[in-house]
Amino acid sequence: MLKPDFARLLDEADIAALEETAGRGVRAVGPRRDIIREGDPPRGFAIIVEGWACRYKALHDGRRQILSFLLPGDIANMGWGSDSKADHSIASVTPVQIAQIGRDEIAVLVESRRLRRLLLHSVLAEARMQREWLLNLGQRSAYERIAHLLCETFVRASNGTVTRGGNIDFPLTQVDLADATGLTPVHVNRTLRALRRNGLIEIHSRTLQVPDLPALRAVGAFSDTYLRL
Amino acid sequence: MLKPDFARLLDEADIAALEETAGRGVRAVGPRRDIIREGDPPRGFAIIVEGWACRYKALHDGRRQILSFLLPGDIANMGWGSDSKADHSIASVTPVQIAQIGRDEIAVLVESRRLRRLLLHSVLAEARMQREWLLNLGQRSAYERIAHLLCETFVRASNGTVTRGGNIDFPLTQVDLADATGLTPVHVNRTLRALRRNGLIEIHSRTLQVPDLPALRAVGAFSDTYLRL
């Protein structure tokens, strides 16, 4: 269930304890549904077992900003260690299997120094990604920005999997990409077309193909160091 | 030294231990100098005692994105709990007094459950602010964006201080605002002029004056809940 990066921090007893606890809280969620809504009381952690989800913040007039995508194995903080309400929402993109770990269960788990470290690391990893996104939104053009996002998503989704042929399952719509990059869907469309024309990507029937990853990395000035623990 | 919000989490023994440890590491830094550079080895925490600083990430071609401003009392994570190199830089804006707490010293401090919670909370608070900034950069127009940033900065800087007259010391240049909002200095200038024309702000000789905070909040759709613990 956990990504190798995270599992590495634990020993067998920790993993057993975590999987036992998480296993009890697994639930299935349909596509495009809110899992946590901004303002909800804190609920500990969630682990994405299957499917894609996203975190987002919305303005009252409907504009919304996706803060990150959650892939299988990702740990999503839903208010761990915080007494205040959720400051953002979490929604499924595809149908999702999600393991929720409540605050009281966490209190037990974090007796283990290693599990405490794991949760801390997931929070820090999340913060690193958010900083990278800030750089992306603030400084890069639409073309670079989408290249960077696709790079990140490609690398994360093909984590471990050897990238044979260079394609991944890609359930994001152009509206999703727009909400993540702060662009309009129309402009995302045109930008994707430009990337396609330059032979950098190919998107067909929920599949993203990256024939020349180094070239795409160069366009987005992407470095994967911030993804590593 | 600590902001009331944070100090509230501690008891007297914790505060004594923290101030003793931090006091040993205080150093003075001139204005506009790097304190931590991206790529540096992790160095624990820093507490801003006096002056303003900022975190930023830079691209190779010189573009840079400010991730947050650090005000007196703020705790800046410089790689606590992380084994990897700093993913961003920290630089002074004004002359700064900064208390650095090394990793080994932290190892001692976090024996206390309350101090552990304090550090965790500061990391979570930082993440909340980053999310708010993502929303700001991705979804708001230049006018709204700067209004929001000025609101946030005004509220944070006048923390505790009763806002008599409604002005604060404001050492940020228009270039700083540009790097923080992802706009060009020229456009920041024009936008500030628009805000001024509408009676929302007044900036003179390093002083920011906000005659009508509610009005500015409305423009930036600013809510201060994310700043609270």
Add this chain to the structure above:
DNA sequence: CGTGCCGTTGACGATATTCAAGTGCAGTGG
């Protein structure tokens, strides 16, 4: 066989950037 969502495209307009030049002001050194 509609209906709705997603993707696509064109024309037009708004927002933000670039380039360039110039002002005011504090600090420096002759």
Add this chain to the structure above:
DNA sequence: CCACTGCACTTGAATATCGTCAACGGCACG
């Protein structure tokens, strides 16, 4: 005391990037 320098700020004009509005096609689903 007065150039001289550097820096922050300001403004105008031209341009590029991106958004808005509108319409249409394909495709899955009921």
